[in-house]
Amino acid sequence: MTNFIDRRLNAKNKSAVNRRRFLRRYNQQIKEAVSDAINQRSVTDIDSGESVSIPKRDVSEPFFHQGKGGHRDMVHPGNDQFTQGDKINRPPSEEGSGAGEGEATPDGEGEDNFVFQISKEEYLDILFEDLELPNLKKNQIAKVTQYKTVRAGFKSDGNPSSIDIVRSLKNSLARRTALTGKHKKQLKEAEKQLAQLRHAPHNHSADIHILEAEIEALKKRIKKVPFIDEFDLRYKNYNKLPLPSSKAVMFCLMDVSGSMDQTTKDMAKRFYILLYLFLTRTYKNVEVVYIRHHTQAKEVDEHEFFYSQETGGTIVSSALKLMSDIVKKRYPQDEWNIYAAQASDGDNWADDSPLCVDILNQHILPLIRYYAYIEITTRNHQSLWREYEKLSAENSHFAMQHITQVADIYPVFRELFKKQIK
Known part of the structure; x- marks a missing residue:
């Protein structure tokens, strides 16, 4: 049986969020695969990564499809055998079914298991999930250190899943205020002068034309400032805080x-x-x-x-x-x-x-x-x-x-x- 393994690297962590979501979604199947894999390892490579195989039926998505029975009226353009109103018998169910896991259709086609690689860190996380030393008593602060993840402000780079939207929008507002504040003040003054000239008793068409051009230039300059820039993005920062143990x-x-x-x-x-x-x-x-x-x-x-x-x-x-x-x-x-x-x-x-x-x-x-x-x-x-x-x-x-x-x-x-x- 042929196995396809995706060995592409995650460029700049673009797929890291989807990978973690996948691992959470198929956690039970991966646990079973890791449990089976550890029995096949030698003593020397028990702590390395692993190729995990999940049966195709366990990763298939639910979908809606046409069931048996019912009437459907349709015309397939370009056919020269049927016309509207002709009735076509449904094929027997076994002729329309695909091959099961590990099985092949009469023409030799079939479906393979889904195989992917997990790293050493992911492998060990799954291997020792929900395990602990029984009856561990915290009676003295000493060498054994356990860690608790706590918030520690913000940072300018990070994983897309840790982006702080509110802080990023505040940075965006501050940047836009700093870059466009002067021009907005000039725009307000120019619009005020334009309104006064238009209501003046004498003809000021030349001055009005100059002010209109100035107002248009100021609006374009303000519009060029983007609503949010990469510089504005802030990500939640986490630190591991040592706990007494x-x-x-x-x-x-x-x-x-x-x-x-x-x-x-x-x-x-x-x-x-x-x-x-x-x-x-x-x-x-x-x-x-x-x-x-x-x-x-x-x-x-x-x-x-x-x-x-x-x-x-x-x-x-x-x-x-x-x-x-x-x-x-x-x-x-x-x-x-x-x-x-x-x-x-x-x-x-x-x-x-x-x-x-x-x-x-x-x-x-x-x-x-x-x-x-x-x-x-x-x-x-x-x-x-x-x-x-x-x-x-x-x-x-x-x-x-x-x-x-x-x-x-x-x-x-x-x-x-x-x-x-x-």
């Missing part, structure tokens, strides 16, 4: 034991890349702590977290103990909003799973705002999931989700970080 830290705990095969690790990395993009896109300077674990846990940097090949057995409690120690040393509860996201395939020593619940209950959950556990497996749930289920039933800020395939990652991510109704 709180310190926040996200702990990313990933199981890298031998039971986590490469496919499972790739799905875990996809989830954490989405989480990282969401945090850096929505909040500023959120700290992220990366912890990898097998039988032992280790705090690592971003590169080692995603690309290290280290592996081993599985003791999940080692990661929870390390997280608890780091929180006590570096992140006081009264100053930080603490979050955690744990990804594992659920494989763990049976004796270690109850210990994980004890550590979470006593040392972690009382200190954090939200804890998300993601189990990535196609097998039946094991002891870790069953122990965590009990924990989830008792703690509203402990969430669990199950991922079996790549297509589950984005829906699960949105479910975990959806905006709360207040």
